[in-house]
Amino acid sequence: MTVPRALTIAGSDSGGGAGIQADLKTFTAFDVFGMSVITAVTAQNSLGVTGVHDLPPAFVARQIDAVLEDFGADAIKLGMLSSAPIVEAVAERLQAHGAERIVLDPVMIAKSGDALLRPDARDALVARLLPLADVVTPNLHEAAALAGMPVETEPEMEEAARRIHARGPRHVLVKGGHLKASATDILWDGRTFTRFAGPRLESRNTHGTGCTFSSAIAAGLARGRALEPAIRAAKAYVTAAIREGFQVGHGVGALRHFVRDWERA
Numbered sequence: 001m002t003v004p005r006a007l008t009i010a011g012s013d014s015g016g017g018a019g020i021q022a023d024l025k026t027f028t029a030f031d032v033f034g035m036s037v038i039t040a041v042t043a044q045n046s047l048g049v050t051g052v053h054d055l056p057p058a059f060v061a062r063q064i065d066a067v068l069e070d071f072g073a074d075a076i077k078l079g080m081l082s083s084a085p086i087v088e089a090v091a092e093r094l095q096a097h098g099a100e101r102i103v104l105d106p107v108m109i110a111k112s113g114d115a116l117l118r119p120d121a122r123d124a125l126v127a128r129l130l131p132l133a134d135v136v137t138p139n140l141h142e143a144a145a146l147a148g149m150p151v152e153t154e155p156e157m158e159e160a161a162r163r164i165h166a167r168g169p170r171h172v173l174v175k176g177g178h179l180k181a182s183a184t185d186i187l188w189d190g191r192t193f194t195r196f197a198g199p200r201l202e203s204r205n206t207h208g209t210g211c212t213f214s215s216a217i218a219a220g221l222a223r224g225r226a227l228e229p230a231i232r233a234a235k236a237y238v239t240a241a242i243r244e245g246f247q248v249g250h251g252v253g254a255l256r257h258f259v260r261d262w263e264r265a
């Protein structure tokens with residue numbers, strides 16, 4: 001029996017709840033073999049990010065080559081990319097390998113408010129990575145930055161999705177985790193909008209929701225699911241993992257990545 005393979009290209013979260021660590025836990029929850037290319041190492045806990053150490057772009061490229069030349073990947077998730085030269089290196093190697101099924105989580109700011117993408121890297125991400133993405137998953141703040149407009153309501157999410165789609169990704173999924181009343185995510189494929197509705201859960205334990213959601217989508221794609229069913233399953237998983245989240249550390253607590261029976265939840 002072949003085991004689906006998924007690769008995450010992202011930053012390390014020493015706190016274990018977001019970044020590479022959340023991605024690998026999520027891949028495991030979906031019975032997918034997880035591989036990781038680390039772009040930056042963060043010193044981070046539930047209270048915030050106290051340091052970021054970027055890896056040299058050439059070494060990020062070398063990790064990508066090592067993984068894709070030997071294992072290959074059925075889907076790839078991109079998370080924290082930190083700097084413009086790292087964005088360039090990632091785009092260049094993904095193109096060289098003809099990578100497919102790419103989920104781009106355009107990580108810009110941590111939940112704690114700390115910057116995870118330098119401002120000049122944003123332009124590189126738009127120019128080099130949006131055109132490679134099957135789906136890009138901005139939260140409200142990132143959608144606003146990418147679309148150049150305020151994004152606080154569902155109609156604004158739709159307009160931002162249209163504008164971002166014009167920059168080249170096949171699908172845009174604007175996440176509603178920061179909406180006031182609901183947690184509805186909106187998908188735009190250039191023709192129709194599809195809504196993924198979910199209850200808004202009151203919880204402090206939400207560290208890594210975005211990383212977890214995008215890697216769950218990549219896991220579904222790696223398993224051969226089409227995008228919409230992959231998003232539906234990812235939404236069910238992240239909702240259950242938030243509902244069963246727990247306090248660890250003194251700030252924003254963790255998701256229960258090892259939540260059971262989320263498919264039936």
Ligand SMILES: Nc1ncnc2c1ncn2[C@@H]1O[C@H](COP(=O)(O)OP(=O)(O)OP(=O)(O)O)[C@@H](O)[C@H]1O
Nearest residue numbers: 111139175176177178183199200201208209210213
């Ligand atoms: N309080 C909540 N209740 C229910 N669902 C939520 C909640 N917060 C986030 N979600 C869901 O989690 C997923 C991730 O969305 P979110 O907007 O939190 O991403 P993010 O801001 O990128 O997260 P992060 O800060 O971890 O990067 C989406 O499906 C969103 O709807």
Ligand SMILES: [Mg+2]
Nearest residue numbers: 107139210211
């Ligand atoms: Mg995020």
